[in-house]
Amino acid sequence: MAILxxxxxxxxGSHTCVELLIAGFExxxxxxxxxxxxxxxxxxxxxxxxxxxFYEVDLIDKSSLEDVFxxxxxxxxxxxxxxxxxxxxxxxxxxxxxxxxxxxLFLCELMEKYDIKKLVFSSSATVYGVPINVPxxxxxxxxxxxxxxxxxxxxxxxxRDLYIQNRDWNIxxxxxxxxxxxxxxxxxxxxxxxxxxxxxxxxxxVGIGKLEELRVFGNDYPTSDGTGVRDYIHVVDLALGxxxxxxxxxxxxxxxxxxxxTGRGYSVLEVVEAFEKASGRKVPYTVVERRPGDIPICYxxxxxxxxxxxxxxxxxxxDMCLDSxxxxxxxxxxxxxxxxxxxxxxx
Ligand code: NAD
Ligand code: UFG
Numbered sequence: 001m002a003i004l005x006x007x008x009x010x011x012x013g014s015h016t017c018v019e020l021l022i023a024g025f026e027x028x029x030x031x032x033x034x035x036x037x038x039x040x041x042x043x044x045x046x047x048x049x050x051x052x053x054f055y056e057v058d059l060i061d062k063s064s065l066e067d068v069f070x071x072x073x074x075x076x077x078x079x080x081x082x083x084x085x086x087x088x089x090x091x092x093x094x095x096x097x098x099x100x101x102x103x104x105l106f107l108c109e110l111m112e113k114y115d116i117k118k119l120v121f122s123s124s125a126t127v128y129g130v131p132i133n134v135p136x137x138x139x140x141x142x143x144x145x146x147x148x149x150x151x152x153x154x155x156x157x158x159x160r161d162l163y164i165q166n167r168d169w170n171i172x173x174x175x176x177x178x179x180x181x182x183x184x185x186x187x188x189x190x191x192x193x194x195x196x197x198x199x200x201x202x203x204x205x206v207g208i209g210k211l212e213e214l215r216v217f218g219n220d221y222p223t224s225d226g227t228g229v230r231d232y233i234h235v236v237d238l239a240l241g242x243x244x245x246x247x248x249x250x251x252x253x254x255x256x257x258x259x260x261x262t263g264r265g266y267s268v269l270e271v272v273e274a275f276e277k278a279s280g281r282k283v284p285y286t287v288v289e290r291r292p293g294d295i296p297i298c299y300x301x302x303x304x305x306x307x308x309x310x311x312x313x314x315x316x317x318x319d320m321c322l323d324s325x326x327x328x329x330x331x332x333x334x335x336x337x338x339x340x341x342x343x344x345x346x347x
Contacts, residue, residue: 001073002026003246006059006107007080009036011190012122012179014044015239016078018188021048023243028072030065031081032058035193037335059103062110069114076118076249078242079107083149085197086126086293089148100151101158106248108162115171118249120242121159123152123257125177125231125298134265135301138175138257145293156257163255168250172309177231177261179238181320182327189327190235191334199271200232200320204328207281214283216268218290223297227268231261231299234315234323244311249322261300262313271317278321 003020008029014036014309020027029041033056041054053072057064059081068074083089084101089096104121111117128136129143144150156173163169180200182189195211196202205211219226223242241260248256266274272283306312 001075002028003203004028004030004068004072004074004077005080006030006077007036009033009038009040009054010080011036012077012176012235012238013080013185014040014188014244015235016080017044017052018047018183019236019239020246021050021052021242024293027052028068028074029054030057030059030068032056034058034248035083037191039335040188047183047187060099060106061107061165065106066110068272069116070111074114074116076108076120076246077111077116078120078246079104082122084148086146086148087197089151090146092180092332093147096147097153100148101154104155104158108158112166114231117166117253119159119169119171119173120249121155121173121244123156123173123175124149125259125261125300126173127153127156127175128298130295131298134297134299135263136259136298138259138304160255168253169255170253171255172245172249173255173257174241174245175257175259175300176238176316177298178257179235181231181234181236181315181323183236184323184326186323186326189324189331189334191331196217199230199268200275200324203272203283203326206283206329207260207275207279207325208332212284214272215288216284216285217294219287220290221296223267225267225269228294229267229297229299231263232271232317232320233261233313234320236323237262237313237315241305241309241311244305244309245341248309251268256308258305258309259300259302260305260311260313261302263300263302265297266317271321274317275321276327279325281325296320
């Protein structure tokens, strides 16, 4: 019996595949490689010394997806596959709705057809919209401020309806806060296309000299130093959270949502400082206007995950920065080839 991992070639999915294989699970990975690189798969194999089946399949292609269910004996599904760029989702909303929602509908329809009712779903802290206060507990009012967030919100609702219709379903919704960091080996990490949207990949590219300076989006927020505060979580801690979620869906039926964060917020400038300490590099920055849609402060109450999943993050901001940096310097061009490596000065 195998665990089907959709989006397993992506940033969080690849780290989770490693932890699943190390824990002894058999896995089958489905990914259309729309935001990931085929090289990731061999790195997962290399790190774990284990093999697994990979299908380059789009979830929207239901008949090819069905082949995966026909050809494998699947016990549970961890569903990462989805598009995730907030700004892009505003520009091409229909594509986001189609990819994320239709993809999930087809997946769930096939799970029903093949009587597989154990699902772990990647949601996001974005479903809390503009939180009224912090720390954020799972019972906060949900809302969304952009099409990407609405896909997560809608999928959560779809999954709740699925459970109401058939109480045999076992579903865990994981609401990630801000995943950063990389595998400590430096072999897996986040590989954004083009200019990074998110803070940590932007900082590491400034650190290595690919980008000139960080633009800090606003320093007039009601926070200790005026810059935005987020709950950054190491991607390996996040991956391990999926193993705990899997344990839960294997043992009980129901539907439940859990925050995966550290429960502690860091400002942009605190992250810059932690990165400089971990890497020994300076990160020049300029403060610019606030980024539209950004919220001032966001951090999780993580007690529910601790109590009910037996999971807590153990890696601190120093490890997150160090591992992000190691990944950046060992893979200056991400998963692309290494032919430019000698041009980049490293010390
Ligand atoms: P990622 O883009 O690195 O990984 C997603 C993977 O899904 C990619 O490999 C992509 O090729 C694949 N994919 C997308 N659409 C597909 C489709 N229709 N069929 C098959 N494969 C498809 O992103 P990630 O950071 O690893 O995120 C994984 C999940 O976690 C996503 O659902 C994302 O929305 C969610 N999430 C991410 C963050 C974050 O900051 N990284 C925060 C909260 C939630
Ligand atoms: N920031 C900068 N400069 C940058 C990039 C970011 O100052 O170049 C600041 C932002 O203003 C924010 C903080 O750094 O205060 C973190 O920004 P990110 O873009 O890294 O992360 P967000 O919290 O904005 O968004 C992330 C994901 C979303 C997800 C959300 C909640 O990108 O997809 O977390 O989970 F919805």
